[in-house]
Amino acid sequence: MGKKMRRFFDKNQRSILLWISGGYCSNCRARLDKGFHADHVFAYTHGGKTITNNGQxxxxxxxxxxGSK
Incomplete structure (x- = not known):
């Protein structure tokens, strides 16, 4: 049986995603605060992995x- 993928991005991954985005929302470009959402580009519910290459x-x-679109 394989290891189950984590649902949520960890603190390090969140820091990387924030750095990649330059501190702005990857969609609307609003300035992000510390409560920003680390989102799966390809939804977790559809098999998307919790890795920085699939995050924003x-x-x-x-x-x-x-949502999960």
């Missing part, structure tokens, strides 16, 4: 609008 930093509003 989004503001809360953009992530909630996106």
């Amino acid at each position: 930093a989004l503001c809360v509003i953009c992530n909630l609008k996106k």
Whole structure:
């Protein structure tokens, strides 16, 4: 039996995603605060992995609008 993939990005991954985004939402370009959402580009619920190559930093509003689309 294989190891189950984590659902949430860890602290280090979140820091990397924030750095990659330059501190701005990857969708609307709003300035991110510390409560930003680390989001799966390809949804976890559809098999997306919790790795930085499949992550993006989004503001809360953009992530909630996106859902698991």
